Amino acid sequence: MNIILLGPPGAGKGTQAKILEEERGLKQLSTGDMLRAEIAAETPLGVEVRQIMDAGGLVSDDIVIRMIATRIDHPDCARGFILDGFPRTVPQAQALDNMLAQKNKNLDAVIQLVVDEAALLVRVQKRAAENPNAVRGDDNEDALKKRLDVYRAQTAPILPYYESKNLLKKIDGMASVEAVTESIREILD
Ligand code: ADP
Helix, strand or coil: CCEEEECCCCCCHHHHHHHHHHHHCCEEEEHHHHHHHHHHCCCHHHHHHHHHHHCCCCCCHHHHHHHHHHHCCCHHHCCCEEEECCCCCHHHHHHHHHHHHHCCCCCCEEEEEECCHHHHHHHHHHHHHHCHHHCCCCCCHHHHHHHHHHHHHHHCCHHHHHHCCCCEEEEECCCCHHHHHHHHHHHHC
16 A cells, blocks of 8 residues: 655654554655755765755755655565655656556555644644754744745645545544544545
């Protein structure tokens, strides 16, 4: 089973992806985590993307498309994957479709976590306060505002794209973690 979790920063995609990994043996593929690992390892790619990410901008489609294309061939994705943070633009969504068609794979569902934007800043601040050693370069108010603007302008347009393919399922991301997990279960079962 291959699914996409969609929603603005702080919507809870990563939390639900971890639960799905454990419950269903799917593999979470988070482009944000992959890019942060490059930054931490100070690779040339990490050096290239660091400033863009810290400012809340998007790295180029080419970079993330290549990262995902190599990653989904890995044996740990054999039972399926959960895309978290990708696709984030319409060109990325189209590239994903081409990539999956070439590999004879398909998408089973695109799950949108619908959240109230006013709550997001509070959630992200809470995450930073609870994990002071893992504070992200982009977990500050300015970068979060930018990430929300980028989400509205570049990522939200992929919602109608998946709606037209009858893949889009919307769920209430403001409910408790358990209730969100239950809504996802109902969609996938
Ligand atoms: P969020 O918590 O906002 O959902 P992520 O951890 O998914 O954030 O991503 C953090 C940053 O990594 C983004 O703001 C962006 O700079 C970069 N990034 C992650 N995924 C992508 C992508 N698919 N396309 C472009 N940039 C990306």
